[in-house]
Structures are given as structure tokens and as C-alpha cells.
Amino acid sequence: MIRDARVLQADFVPREVVHRDPEANQLSNALEPIARDEPAETTFLFGPSGTGKTCLAKFIVERLRREVIDVEHQYVNCWQNYTRFRALYRVLEGIGRTVDVHRRSTPKDELLERLRAYDGPPYVVVLDEVDQLEDTDVLYDLYALPNVTMVLIANREEELFARTDERLTSRLANSTRVRFDKYGLDELVAILQARVDRGLDPDAVDRPQLERIADAAAGDARVAIGVLRNAARRAEREGLDRIPTSVVEETIPDARAEVRQKNVETLTPHQRTLYEIVAERGEISPGELYEEYCSRVEEPRTKRTMRNHLSKMCHYNLVVAEGENRGRTYRAVTG
Structure with a gap:
């Protein structure tokens, strides 16, 4: 019955992406200057989980690579590469500059210097789940590189920009934004x-x-x-x-x-701790959750970061938030 099992994988990129023509045109237009050997603006893809953001980004970037022979590209999942070092390493890896990099001893600044020294063809970097980055300075690092173009993927614009500093927010204010709705x-x-x-x-x-x-x-x-x-x-x-x-x-x-x-397995250590507490308790208030979380980790993040983590888990149907303000509680999704 199954002729090609690859096609049945969620991360398979098809030959054509259906029902995303307006979004495809927006992203293509944003990247089009690269075909003229001109810099392209950063592009944001926002929308709920499972709406084709990652698939479309990979599809359009691969099509650009076929049309413009001299283009480098790299896909970085920031849920897995959430530290500044890991993200920069993966970007550097895309242009083959990590052969003698030691993950434990090479300083982040050296990775950045290697990227600054890159003088090859235009380089398109897709940063998926970009709101998972612990240090958004990496976005400023990449934005400042003249031949690097970023495609940034996240669930909600508000949550991403709430964590970026003013210098980066102002520079990205006029970037292209492509919004994805749930499929009918x-x-x-x-x-x-x-x-x-x-x-x-x-x-x-x-x-x-x-x-x-x-x-x-x-x-x-x-x-x-x-x-x-x-x-x-x-x-x-x-x-x-x-x-x-x-x-x-x-x-x-x-x-x-x-x-x-699969979503649980991709959680960062701090997110996993929060999720495990919610799953164990069945239902828990934010105050109780934060207190328990602080008792389990050595360097707890702020309450604001905890709320961002919980919001992310809600997007991925791992946790449900019920009630408002002081009456809010969280519970794990089980069915």
C-alpha cells in the first residue's frame, strides 16, 4: 500500500506547496533581490503550529537556490539550537567553517568573527522557532552581516519582539511579515x-x-x-x-x-522541567508552578521567561491555560 514512505513524513517538502500561494509570493518577493546580487531584507513567518511555515520556507529557499546557482543556505531549528553558541555554530556549519571548532573551548566571538570574514555567495539562513533563542543577540549578530539574509519563523510576533532589545526591534521594524492562518x-x-x-x-x-x-x-x-x-x-x-x-x-x-x-522531546531543559511539574500536578497556578520550578533547577529563569515558555507549550498543545490573571491555572494535555 505504501509506495514512498518519505512522503508521509511531516517534514517532507513536496514539489509544490498547495494553498499557500499568497504567502509563497510574499516570501519570494522578499528574497528576489538576491537574484540580482543585491541584499534582501529579513522576512518573518508568523502563525500557529502546523500551518506550513517551515515547509514553505524550505521550498522557496530551495527554489531560489535552483534559480540562482551561487546561493548558500542553512536551516537552523532554534528549539534544538537555543543557545547563542549553538545557533552561530549551525549557521557557520552551513558554509563549512566549523572543521576545527571545539564546542567546549571555542569562544562565541570566534564563531562570529568567522562569519564576519565570510566573503562567499549570498547566504540565506532560516531560523525556525526563533522565539526559542535564549539570547536574541544572535539575531543582531546575523543582521549586521552584509551577505546574510534571515528568514525567521515563530508562532506570534508579540512574543518574539517582547524579548528583543530596542536596537534590534528598530532595525527589523520594516521587515517583511508573512502571516499564516490555520488550514481549512x-x-x-x-x-x-x-x-x-x-x-x-x-x-x-x-x-x-x-x-x-x-x-x-x-x-x-x-x-x-x-x-x-x-x-x-x-x-x-x-x-x-x-x-x-x-x-x-x-x-x-x-x-x-x-x-x-515529539514536541515534548524537543523541549529545552527548563521547559521540560515546567512541563513535568504541570503533568505531575494535574492543575497548578502560576505562582505554585514557579515556586516548584525554582526548587528543581540550579539557575531558574525569570517569571516572564516562564510565561513565555508556557505560552509556547500552549501553542504546541502540550499545556492548556485556563482562567485569567490571578485565577489562571495550567494543566497538561492528555487526550
């Missing part, structure tokens, strides 16, 4: 159908099943693709040549849990 049901069905056409046998699944998957995913393409992938695997294991509705229904909770677990 028909849009998600079209995305799934494109994956089916490339990855599964003909007639392996009908539109009613795809509509049920799209409805259950509630606008999140990652969840939808996860349900399709798990349903196809299960049907194949059971020796079926089609995916029945019963298998789709049974797979929906598992796919949601799979996406949630």
Missing part, C-alpha cells in the same frame, strides 16, 4: 491528497476518510499527515489494500499523542 478542511484534504498521490497505491483511501482526518486535525497539517501515515501503516500491517474508516478512527488518538510526544 478542504485545504487540508488537498494537502493529504497530494501525499496520497505520491506515497500510496491508487484508491488506497477515499475522500470521506481524508475529510475525517482533516476534521480531526483541526487545521494542523502535522497532525493530519500523522494520522494518514499511521493509518496507512496499520492497514498495511493488517494486510488491507485500502484504509477503512474504522482504522482512521482508531489511529486519530495515536497520531495526536505521537505529535505531542
Whole structure:
């Protein structure tokens, strides 16, 4: 039944990105000066999880690379590379300048000096989950480099700029902003159908099943693709040549849990501690949560940082915030 398992992975970049034409045009136009050997402005991609921000960024940058032979590019996931050193290392790695860098002993300033000395072709750096950076000075570092163009991806503009200093905010004020909304049901069905056409046998699944998957995913393409992938695997294991509705229904909770677990695994150490406390307590107030968090870590972050971490976890459906102000509580998502 499964002809190409790669297509059923959420991070697979298709040949065409459907239902994101306006967003694709905005990003393409922002990067277009590079084709004329001119500097391009920083571009921000904002929107909820699972709305195609990462997929579109990779797609457009790869298309630019094909059209303009002399372009370097690098993708950096800031959820994994959240320190200034790690982020700069990954950017430097994209141009092959990390061979003799020692992660424990090389100072950050040396990494930055190597980037400043770069005199190669235009370099496009995609910083995903950029609001996860512990030190946003790295954005100022990269902004100041004449032949580096940044594409920055985050959930909400307000949360990102609340943590940047005035000098950076003023420089980025006129940058291009591309906003992504959640997919509608028909849009998600079209995305799934494109994956089916490339990855599964003909007639392996009908539109009613795809509509049920799209409805259950509630606008999140990652969840939808996860349900399709798990349903196809299960049907194949059971020796079926089609995916029945019963298998789709049974797979929906598992796919949601799979996406949630992947998100938990990407949490930074401080975020993981906060999440574990919320999961253990069932429901907890911000004050109690911060007190418990401070007792478990050696160098606790500020209450403001804790709120940012919790907001991020809410975006990724790991935690739910209920109530307002002093009556607010947090609980872990389990279903």
C-alpha cells in the first residue's frame, strides 16, 4: 500500500506547496533581490503550529537556490539550537567553517568573527522557532552581516519582539511579515491528497476518510499527515489494500499523542522541567508552578521567561491555560 514512505513524513517538502500561494509570493518577493546580487531584507513567518511555515520556507529557499546557482543556505531549528553558541555554530556549519571548532573551548566571538570574514555567495539562513533563542543577540549578530539574509519563523510576533532589545526591534521594524492562518478542511484534504498521490497505491483511501482526518486535525497539517501515515501503516500491517474508516478512527488518538510526544522531546531543559511539574500536578497556578520550578533547577529563569515558555507549550498543545490573571491555572494535555 505504501509506495514512498518519505512522503508521509511531516517534514517532507513536496514539489509544490498547495494553498499557500499568497504567502509563497510574499516570501519570494522578499528574497528576489538576491537574484540580482543585491541584499534582501529579513522576512518573518508568523502563525500557529502546523500551518506550513517551515515547509514553505524550505521550498522557496530551495527554489531560489535552483534559480540562482551561487546561493548558500542553512536551516537552523532554534528549539534544538537555543543557545547563542549553538545557533552561530549551525549557521557557520552551513558554509563549512566549523572543521576545527571545539564546542567546549571555542569562544562565541570566534564563531562570529568567522562569519564576519565570510566573503562567499549570498547566504540565506532560516531560523525556525526563533522565539526559542535564549539570547536574541544572535539575531543582531546575523543582521549586521552584509551577505546574510534571515528568514525567521515563530508562532506570534508579540512574543518574539517582547524579548528583543530596542536596537534590534528598530532595525527589523520594516521587515517583511508573512502571516499564516490555520488550514481549512478542504485545504487540508488537498494537502493529504497530494501525499496520497505520491506515497500510496491508487484508491488506497477515499475522500470521506481524508475529510475525517482533516476534521480531526483541526487545521494542523502535522497532525493530519500523522494520522494518514499511521493509518496507512496499520492497514498495511493488517494486510488491507485500502484504509477503512474504522482504522482512521482508531489511529486519530495515536497520531495526536505521537505529535505531542515529539514536541515534548524537543523541549529545552527548563521547559521540560515546567512541563513535568504541570503533568505531575494535574492543575497548578502560576505562582505554585514557579515556586516548584525554582526548587528543581540550579539557575531558574525569570517569571516572564516562564510565561513565555508556557505560552509556547500552549501553542504546541502540550499545556492548556485556563482562567485569567490571578485565577489562571495550567494543566497538561492528555487526550
